Amino acid sequence: MxxxxxxxxxxxxxxxxxxxxxxxxxxxxxxxxxxxxxxxxxxxxxxxxxxxxxxxxxxxxxxxxxxxxxxxxxxxxxxxxxxxxxxxTNTSDHIHVFNEDENQIYDYSDYKKLHTDLPLPACLDLLKEYSLVINLKKK
Ligand SMILES: [Zn+2]
Incomplete structure (x- = not known):
C-alpha cells in the first residue's frame, strides 16, 4: 500500500x-x-x-x-x-460492512473477527465485492 x-x-x-x-x-x-x-x-x-x-x-x-x-x-x-x-486506501476488491450507528465502514474480514456474535451469512465469504448494510442498534 x-x-x-x-x-x-x-x-x-x-x-x-x-x-x-x-x-x-x-x-x-x-x-x-x-x-x-x-x-x-x-x-x-x-x-x-x-x-x-x-x-x-x-x-x-x-x-x-x-x-x-x-x-x-x-x-x-x-x-x-x-x-x-x-x-x-485499499483499492482491491473486497467486501464492506456499514455500521449505521457509528457511521463507519469496515472490511468484512475485520468486522467478522470483531463481532463473532453477529450472524453474518456465510455466503458473503464467497463474494468478491459486496456492500452490506448492518444496522446495529443498542437495546
Ligand atoms: Zn475496505
Missing amino acids: LNLQKANKYEIDSILQDCGWRQTKQRIVLLKAIFDGKNKHFCINSIEQNLKDTGSFFSYTTLFENLNTLSSKGFLKRITIDKQYFYD
Whole structure:
C-alpha cells in the first residue's frame, strides 16, 4: 500500500502528474495524510477533522474534488452508502460492512473477527465485492 510519509519529490510528483494537479503545499499535506502506509476508510468529514487537528484547513469543495480525482485515478476506492461517500486506501476488491450507528465502514474480514456474535451469512465469504448494510442498534 502507498506510503508517502517519507516519499521523495519524484514519487509525489508522479501522483500529482497522474491527477493533473499543479503542486501546492496543500495537496502534498493531503496526500501525506491519506497515504501514510496504513489501510483506512474515511469520509470527507473525518479526513477534514484529521487535517484540522494537524492545523491544515481545507474547504469541503476542495476536499471533495481532490478525493474524487484520487478515486477516478485509482489511488482510492470510493464506496457509496446511503448517498454518502466513503473512501478506502485499499483499492482491491473486497467486501464492506456499514455500521449505521457509528457511521463507519469496515472490511468484512475485520468486522467478522470483531463481532463473532453477529450472524453474518456465510455466503458473503464467497463474494468478491459486496456492500452490506448492518444496522446495529443498542437495546
Ligand atoms: Zn475496505
